Amino acid sequence: xxxxxxxxxxxxxxxxxxxxxxxxxxxxxxxxxxxxxxxxxxxxxxxxxxxxxxxxxxxxxxxxxxxxxxxxxxxxxxxxxxxxxxxxxxxxxxxxxxxxxxxxxxxxxxxxxxxxxxxxxxxxxxxxxxxxxxxxxxxxxxxxxxxxxxxxxxxxxxxxxxxxxxxxxxxxxxxxxxxxxxxxxxxxxxxxxxxxxxxxxxxxxxxxxxxxxxxxxxxxxxxxxxxxxxxxxxxxxxxxxxxxxxxxxxxxxxxxxx
Numbered sequence: 337x338x339x340x341x342x343x344x345x346x347x348x349x350x351x352x353x354x355x356x357x358x359x360x361x362x363x364x365x366x367x368x369x370x371x372x373x374x375x376x377x378x379x380x381x382x383x384x385x386x387x388x389x390x391x392x393x394x395x396x397x398x399x400x401x402x403x404x405x406x407x408x409x410x411x412x413x414x415x416x417x418x419x420x421x422x423x424x425x426x427x428x429x430x431x432x433x434x435x436x437x438x439x440x441x442x443x444x445x446x447x448x449x450x451x452x453x454x455x456x457x458x459x460x461x462x463x464x465x466x467x468x469x470x471x472x473x474x475x476x477x478x479x480x481x482x483x484x485x486x487x488x489x490x491x492x493x494x495x496x497x498x499x500x501x502x503x504x505x506x507x508x509x510x511x512x513x514x515x516x517x518x519x520x521x522x523x524x525x526x527x528x529x530x531x532x533x534x535x536x537x538x539x540x541x542x543x544x545x546x547x548x549x550x551x552x553x554x555x556x557x558x559x560x561x562x563x564x565x566x567x568x569x570x571x572x573x574x575x576x577x578x579x580x581x582x583x584x585x586x587x588x589x590x591x592x593x594x
Contacts, residue, residue, distance in 0.1 A: 341371045341418065347379060348412040356418075357576060359403055365396035369403055375419035380407060380525075380553070389575075390420050404476065404575035409582065413527065413554045415572065469493060469593065474577035477552075480523035484511045486577035487521045487550040495594030496546075510539055517594070518543055521573075522551040528570075530559040537566045548589070550579060 343352045356368045369392050389402045406418035472493045475486040484501055491499045491512060499514040509532070512519040520536045522528050528551045540547030549555075549563070550571045560583060563570050569586035571579040581587045 341373060343377050343408055343416060343418065345410040345412060345414055345416060346377065347414040348410065350410055350412065352408060352410065354406065354408045354418055356406055357404075359401075361394040361397065361399055361401060363394060363397040363399065365394055367392055367394050367401065367403070369406055370421040371406070372419035372421045377408075377416050377418065380415045380417045407574050409554065409572045409574070409580055411582070413557060413560060413582070415554050469495075472578070477523075477573065477575045477577050480521075482577070483523040483550070483552060483573060484521045486573065487519055487571075487579065488512050489577075490550075490571075490579045491517060491519060491548065491594075494589060497594075509535065513543075514545070516544075517546045517548060519548040519550060522549070522553070525553050527551070527554045527556045528559050529556055530562045533559045533563050533566070533568060533570075537563075537568050540568075546589075546594075548586075555582070 340353055340355045343354045344350070345352070354371075356371055358366045358368050361367045369390050390405050391400050392403050393400050406420060408416045408418060410416060472490065475482060475489055477483050477486055488499050488501055491514065496514045496517045499512055499517065499519075501512055502510070509520050510518050511521045518536070518540050520532070522532070528549065533549060533555075536547045536549055546569075548569050548571070550573050552573050552575075554572055555563070555570055560570065563585070564583055567585045569581065569589045570583045571586055572582050573579050581590050
């Protein structure tokens, strides 16, 4: 069963409950990172790709594997790093003593998103898409190219057709294009700026297309406010590759589909 942890955002003081994601080990057993109860939660501001992974040992077979470091997106825009209990290296590398075989539970379905607050910042509209969509299957993000690929998969899941990725990123910053959509994917460790939001909106206006923004580090306060004024959907992505809507236009896009 997934472990849960009460979390209070140090930026705005909001309280949340974080539930750890479950991933399957190579042996098929469910594995979750051990959360550090009572440890302080810090905003993820200055990060590197290497720091975004934790080593977790499978209790069934003793295999040590890498998983995305748990994070939670607060409605205020902060991305919170969830503390994880660390284990000694020798404990992670020595396989567990063989035990009597036990009936192994089926691996639970991987959650579509990680660390969603109990009380959303926005009230999503009722689902109005023409037909129910299957569950989104995310792509684990290890590089900036993976982030763009994951965003493209998500746009197709929303219903946008013929979404393609540029071989080289153009000066406009547009990473993904379709007949009726353009998208920018910001894989940096700094919150997206209001200037980036406005430039994307202008590009969408010129192309008569829906503009969508994806960011790994969230958005500056003025960028979120401007996106709301312009009706531009904003999504935050974690390293599991699961986009999460963070403003009203994004909620509406998820509810209605393309």
